[in-house]
Amino acid sequence: MHQTAEQQVAEFLDVLRFQQRVSPHTLASYSRDLAQLKRYCELHGISSWEELVPAHIRDHIASRHRDGVGSRSLQRELSAIRSFLNFLVNRRRIADNVARGVRSPKTSRKLPSLLDADQMNGLLEGLPEDELEIRDVAMWELFYSSGLRLSELVSLDTQDLDLDSGTVLVRHGKGQKSRVVPVGRCARQAIQRWLELRPGYACSSEKALFVSRRGKRIACRTVQLRLERWQVKLGLPQHVHPHMLRHSFASHILESSGDLRAVQELLGHANLSTTQIYTHLDFQHLATVYDQSHPRAKKRGPGSPVT
Incomplete structure (x- = not known):
């Protein structure tokens, strides 16, 4: 050209x-x-x-x-x-955007993987054996409590957290949009335990809420590896990644409340259509319950009498 x-x-x-x-x-x-x-x-x-x-x-x-x-x-x-x-x-270099009406091939939307409430409790109630695992549990609790993205969690500074009011300010959300989200009781307790230990790890000028053993802001890859290590330690058969905790948060909130708009705000989604995928997950759960419990929906084996 x-x-x-x-x-x-x-x-x-x-x-x-x-x-x-x-x-x-x-x-x-x-x-x-x-x-x-x-x-x-x-x-x-x-x-x-x-x-x-x-x-x-x-x-x-x-x-x-x-x-x-x-x-x-x-x-x-x-x-x-x-x-x-x-x-x-x-910039007036061309007259029109010729790509405006062009569409890409449609893709089938995959439902995100998540953990049910019992699996989440098992993940979060594992006992930490050292100080860095206390930090890790605080991260897992905050992921699930507030529905954070991985990039949002590692970008948090100590000043973004208000344990008294039970909120955290996400300054660097997707599209550089900020939001304030609640922090639950269990997450606040876990974070408080980590904050008592943090001065022994963080460099004097470091503002990050979560730091590595070197005293600097923890890296995304480190968080992923630590969660994989925690999963193996607890003997969980399913591979767990940080975004799965966010998905679980969204699905569990929606299942209990049915308030799609509230879930959209908590997740920081710009479009409601992005949040609607969790309604499919919720329906999937209801359909499973229906198949297992409705008298005329239960699967019968060959020769089983009709009840």
Whole structure:
């Protein structure tokens, strides 16, 4: 492609990096996605973004789908392309966003894995054997008590927590949106135990609520590995990851309250449709109870009399 076209991509990525302050992961994804579009243009003799038409975008996405790229990845690629072309429209470099009406292949939505209430109690009531396990239990309690994402938990500072009022301020939610969520009694007790030990681990200038044995803010990967270690220690057969605790929180709250809007606010979802997946989980649970208990829904073995 023409050098001007490549320069426009670089300008767009700079806006994401310095003005919108997107995460390094998002920046890398957008860079790869636009590189794929650029490669398509070069193969088809398209030298500038002004030459693109909707048929080009559809053909590009279709060819990526034929190459085995999944629907979720294609949705992200389309999002990157739309954002970039919107940038060019706003800068008056092109007249229209030709990707606006292009749709990606539909994907079947998988229901998230979660733990039932008894399994969660088993996970949270394991006895810590050392100080770092006391920290770990505080993290597991907070995940389940407040429905936090992994990135949100590791980003917490001590000043974000108010144990007296039983709340925590999530400053760095998805899309840089903040929210205040409740912290339950068991989580407050577990966190208080960790706060009594934290001064012996945290560096003097460290603000993070949860720190590693080196005294710095704990890393996401460390949290994942510690949860896997805790699962093995307790002998739980199911693989447990941090997001499973968030899913369990959402499903259990919805099952008890039926208040989808409240769950949306607690999770920090921008769209209610994202939260609605938990209604499917709730129905799945009800359907299982129905199949097991309704007299005319129970499965009968061959030759069993009709009751």
